[in-house]
Amino acid sequence: MSDFEVVRSELENEYGEDMFHLYRFKSEQVDGFRYRVLDALRAITRVSIREARLKEIKSEIFNSKKLKTYFNDHKKELQLLRHDSPLHIVKVKEHLKHVPDYLIPNSLKKTSSTVVNTDQQQQMTNKRKSDVIHTNVKRMKKSNPLTNSLNAVSVLKKELSRKKN
16 A cells, blocks of 8 residues: 555544545646746755754754753853854745735635735835835945045044044
């Protein structure tokens, strides 16, 4: 018997009914998600899996009651564990957090919890715009040669006045 059949029979014994049902849908309805799924799959690598496992193990170690007494005696080892940096930083893909309306099939739009009110959606776009404007202003300030040269001149003047005193 396959693993699936074993799990299926155990669930049927526990709940008294078959938990697996056929889900019928048209493949055209989910074609829009293909690229999003491929992006998510590309992010899952051996290294990212190893990092996720290490993170889970570390959280279990920190929350373990048995190890708390050990770490009370060996504080340096606890500090080493806490300050251990990840080997590979997993980049969160921001575009996968939000599902646009055009990707949600019409049959699911009524029941979908991902559909956001227009007010909330407007607030989100305004927030994004303000973040973009803020970062653009910062970039402009850094790249502006006049402000940078004025800052350099003022710093030099301060240094010269300190040397005189």
